[in-house]
Amino acid sequence: MEALVSLTTTPRFQFHASSQSARKLPVFVRRSLLASSMDPRRPSAVVSVRAQQSESKDRSVTVSPVKGDAETALKVKEWEVGMFQNEVAASQGIRIRRRPPTGPPQHYVGPFEFRIKSEGNTPRNILEEIVWHKDVEVSQLKERKPLFGLKKALDRAPPTRDFVGALRAAHQRTGLPGLIAEVKKASPSRGILREDFDPVEVAQAYVKGGAACLSVLTDEKYFKGSFENLEAIRNAGVKCPLLCKEFIVDAWQIYYARTKGADAVLLIAAVLPDLDIKYMTKICKLLGLTALVEVHDEREMDRVLGIEGVELIGINNRNLETFEVDISNTKKLLEGERGQKIREKDIIVVGESGLFTPDDIAYVQEAGVKAVLVGESIVKQSDPAKGITGLFSKDISS
Numbered sequence: 001m002e003a004l005v006s007l008t009t010t011p012r013f014q015f016h017a018s019s020q021s022a023r024k025l026p027v028f029v030r031r032s033l034l035a036s037s038m039d040p041r042r043p044s045a046v047v048s049v050r051a052q053q054s055e056s057k058d059r060s061v062t063v064s065p066v067k068g069d070a071e072t073a074l075k076v077k078e079w080e081v082g083m084f085q086n087e088v089a090a091s092q093g094i095r096i097r098r099r100p101p102t103g104p105p106q107h108y109v110g111p112f113e114f115r116i117k118s119e120g121n122t123p124r125n126i127l128e129e130i131v132w133h134k135d136v137e138v139s140q141l142k143e144r145k146p147l148f149g150l151k152k153a154l155d156r157a158p159p160t161r162d163f164v165g166a167l168r169a170a171h172q173r174t175g176l177p178g179l180i181a182e183v184k185k186a187s188p189s190r191g192i193l194r195e196d197f198d199p200v201e202v203a204q205a206y207v208k209g210g211a212a213c214l215s216v217l218t219d220e221k222y223f224k225g226s227f228e229n230l231e232a233i234r235n236a237g238v239k240c241p242l243l244c245k246e247f248i249v250d251a252w253q254i255y256y257a258r259t260k261g262a263d264a265v266l267l268i269a270a271v272l273p274d275l276d277i278k279y280m281t282k283i284c285k286l287l288g289l290t291a292l293v294e295v296h297d298e299r300e301m302d303r304v305l306g307i308e309g310v311e312l313i314g315i316n317n318r319n320l321e322t323f324e325v326d327i328s329n330t331k332k333l334l335e336g337e338r339g340q341k342i343r344e345k346d347i348i349v350v351g352e353s354g355l356f357t358p359d360d361i362a363y364v365q366e367a368g369v370k371a372v373l374v375g376e377s378i379v380k381q382s383d384p385a386k387g388i389t390g391l392f393s394k395d396i397s398s
């Protein structure tokens with residue numbers, strides 16, 4: 001039996017949206033519901049569940065957010081927005097779906113626990129899985145700490161440091177790509193990278209070894225990172241600018257990263273449509289943060305080169321859908337007109353992932369990068385500072 005949960009529209013929800021239950025919804029949701037009830041193309045939503053049985057006998061159950069179920073109404077609304085995002089993303093060649101197209105994640109579905117796996121509610125690859133998980137995680141975090149609640153923490157946040165400036169200075173000083181050293185305990189492709197992982201110790205060793213900037217993974221489920229790690233490294237007085245290495249799907253995360261001491265955030269073009277990148281880049285500027293916009297293929301590179309205000313582009317040599325690593329990806333994406341455009345715009349390019357030897361560093365430098373982002377090869381060394389010297393075959397600390 002294949003079961004589906006899909007969104008349909010009905011004027012019934014419009015009625016309930018103005019009832020007692022809707023008054024419990026946050027103001028922005030009420031506004032959004034009102035807007036949607038006034039938009040003839042996107043009338044109010046209701047969840048409809050259709051269970052298709054093998055004998056192709058359809059059974060339909062329609063569930064509306066009645067009985068004061070404000071929470072269900074909120075989820076339904078979020079869902080509708082997610083579906084719209086999927087459509088926009090697909091039109092730009094983005095394969096990662098922001099939300100499962102045929103139904104919400106299991107814990108959103110309340111009584112419909114009979115739902116079984118289908119192509120539409122199962123992630124197609126690890127990146128999609130991470131994004132779906134992140135979407136739920138962020139909506140829960142946002143409920144606990146709404147944006148207006150972050151205001152005080154934003155006012156108290158330490159000043160941001162110049163991420164791009166630090167990379168340029170390191171490149172000029174050493175003649176080698178500026179190093180963004182990644183504080184990475186584990187990864188979905190490699191598992192645990194360092195058993196005795198102390199984020200502050202690792203960060204300090206990287207600084208000693210000559211890193212220009214640090215990248216701190218904050219995702220807990222897949223990378224065993226945390227925002228506490230980021231905050232602890234910042235509070236320990238580490239002078240290098242810090243990249244918050246997170247899977248950003250919502251602008252709220254950028255504000256949150258800023259409250260935890262980040263100087264830069266990552267925006268992944270395989271996940272975010274152009275308008276999100278534009279909007280988020282502007283938010284970064286407002287907050288004094290640098291946006292590292294990450295691409296993996298020519299299509300993503302062309303999209304990002306068309307966006308005004310991007311000053312730092314990362315080329316990931318790891319395909320985040322398949323885990324395949326190929327450092328010739330950096331070279332491929334910097335050839336010809338693309339490389340020309342990057343030089344004209346004075347964009348700094350970061351070669352990311354799969355860099356293990358001085359030859360690898362020389363190869364991506366030859367391809368045109370002025371910075372590299374390295375995790376595994378240095379975090380695994382008993383002394384990560386020496387690991388950096390080995391990677392560059394030179395002491396880059398002074």
Ligand SMILES: O=C(O)c1ccccc1NCC(=O)[C@H](O)[C@H](O)COP(=O)(O)O
Nearest residue numbers: 187188189320352353354355374375376
């Ligand atoms: O590292 C992974 O396995 C991974 C899987 C899925 C999404 C992202 C992933 N990594 C993020 C990165 O881009 C790397 O951590 C970073 O570039 C450093 O790579 P490496 O030097 O190979 O550790």
